[in-house]
Amino acid sequence: MTSALAAPRSPYARAPRKNGVNWEKWGWLYMRVSGIVLVVLIFGHLFVNLMVGEGVSALNFAFVSGKLANPFWQWWDVAMLWLALIHGGNGMRTLVNDYATTRVARGILKSAILAAVVILIVLGTLVVFTFDACPAGQPADLLPTFCQAL
Amino acid sequence: MSTPTLEKPPAVPEEIQSFTVTLSVRRFVPETDEEPHWENYDVQMYATDRILDALHKIKWEQDGSLSFRRSCAHGICGSDAMRINGRNRLACKTLIKDLDITKPVTVEAIKGLPLEKDLIVDMEPFYASYREVQPFLVANSKPKDGKERIQTVAERERFDDTTKCILCAACTSSCPIFWTDGQYFGPAAIVNAHRFIFDSRDENAAVRLDILNDKEGVWRCRTTFNCTEACPRGIQVTQAIAEVKQAIMRGKP
Numbered sequence: 195m196t197s198a199l200a201a202p203r204s205p206y207a208r209a210p211r212k213n214g215v216n217w218e219k220w221g222w223l224y225m226r227v228s229g230i231v232l233v234v235l236i237f238g239h240l241f242v243n244l245m246v247g248e249g250v251s252a253l254n255f256a257f258v259s260g261k262l263a264n265p266f267w268q269w270w271d272v273a274m275l276w277l278a279l280i281h282g283g284n285g286m287r288t289l290v291n292d293y294a295t296t297r298v299a300r301g302i303l304k305s306a307i308l309a310a311v312v313i314l315i316v317l318g319t320l321v322v323f324t325f326d327a328c329p330a331g332q333p334a335d336l337l338p339t340f341c342q343a344l
Numbered sequence: 345m346s347t348p349t350l351e352k353p354p355a356v357p358e359e360i361q362s363f364t365v366t367l368s369v370r371r372f373v374p375e376t377d378e379e380p381h382w383e384n385y386d387v388q389m390y391a392t393d394r395i396l397d398a399l400h401k402i403k404w405e406q407d408g409s410l411s412f413r414r415s416c417a418h419g420i421c422g423s424d425a426m427r428i429n430g431r432n433r434l435a436c437k438t439l440i441k442d443l444d445i446t447k448p449v450t451v452e453a454i455k456g457l458p459l460e461k462d463l464i465v466d467m468e469p470f471y472a473s474y475r476e477v478q479p480f481l482v483a484n485s486k487p488k489d490g491k492e493r494i495q496t497v498a499e500r501e502r503f504d505d506t507t508k509c510i511l512c513a514a515c516t517s518s519c520p521i522f523w524t525d526g527q528y529f530g531p532a533a534i535v536n537a538h539r540f541i542f543d544s545r546d547e548n549a550a551v552r553l554d555i556l557n558d559k560e561g562v563w564r565c566r567t568t569f570n571c572t573e574a575c576p577r578g579i580q581v582t583q584a585i586a587e588v589k590q591a592i593m594r595g596k597p
Contacts, residue, residue, distance in 0.1 A: 222589070291525075292521055295524070
């Protein structure tokens with residue numbers, strides 16, 4: 195005798211994930227890893243800028259240009275920029291997912307976050323790698339005084 | 345032989361002090377009410393009485409129309425989870441002496457699930473996500489000696505905490521993510537998945553981990569610890585969810 199009833203405890207069907215990559219999982223892992231790295235990068239940054247040597251009184255245009263002329267600090271700052279912006283952007287995205295109720299609101303807010311993150315990353319990276327405190331061919335009175343020593 | 349009699353009359357028992365407690369209950373009758381409203385009831389209670397006793401007194405002596413679920417009344421069946429003074433508790437485990445009775449004690453239905461009447465909510469969405477994690481032992485292989493699946497004390501201890509769940513929904517309905525997104529599995533479903541994922545006799549851990557490795561699965565948890573605080577059985581719910589996250593990362597329990 196055949197039965198029309200499904201076998202007891204047949205698995206409950208839920209639509210399988212469509213795309214192969216599980217972004218939620220990797221996003222969660224990214225938050226943990228970048229968080230740990232950022233603790234080192236940010237406190238290192240604060241320590242070098244505010245406490246080493248003359249401390250906070252040494253901070254001026256010349257100090258920052260000196261740092262940005264050094265490839266080590268260039269990469270330090272770029273790493274901080276990328277990790278922090280993506281970390282913050284992903285955090286904001288989860289907040290939007292949690293609290294924006296309509297599809298349209300979620301879409302608008304998430305695109306705004308994405309735009310802010312992308313623009314800031316592009317601009318910041320551009321500044322860090324192309325910054326020149328003493329551009330050639332500029333009148334001397336517009337340049338900082340230490341450029342005359344070069 | 346004479347019948348033994350009491351020589352002294354028993355001492356008059358000392359009067360046990362009772363208190364007038366005001367209960368502010370969030371009432372909702374779907375047939376007549378547009379919106380839920382608060383109603384106050386004064387009941388005479390002893391310090392050792394429970395909120396469930398107060399609700400019984402209201403229902404039996406003052407207003408028979410008050411509706412709430414309860415079954416065993418001893419914190420095992422999990423029927424009477426409700427929001428008492430803004431916290432999810434079991435009415436049958438909340439004693440009057442533990443509450444501030446100088447103000448009205450607020451009693452309302454748990455949040456995040458559709459309100460049906462007074463303190464009763466529709467539990468079906470909660471049970472649906474519970475069913476989805478396959479909360480039953482799956483073991484297709486034959487046990488070694490053909491009789492039983494032996495487990496060491498340590499293997500049993502591994503998932504002991506999550507076996508205590510009574511499915512009262514206090515955790516899931518205290519979760520801010522569940523309030524705003526009913527698609528989230530919720531703490532209770534993950535706790536019951538944890539109970540089988542970490543059971544050495546079970547063979548379906550990979551399937552359950554895959555079910556929970558989802559946008560609406562464990563990654564939705566923001567570790568606010570509301571669930572751990574709400575659990576009337578003292579289950580470390582947030583820790584169980586974190587263990588499932590780690591198991592997904594490892595790919596095995």
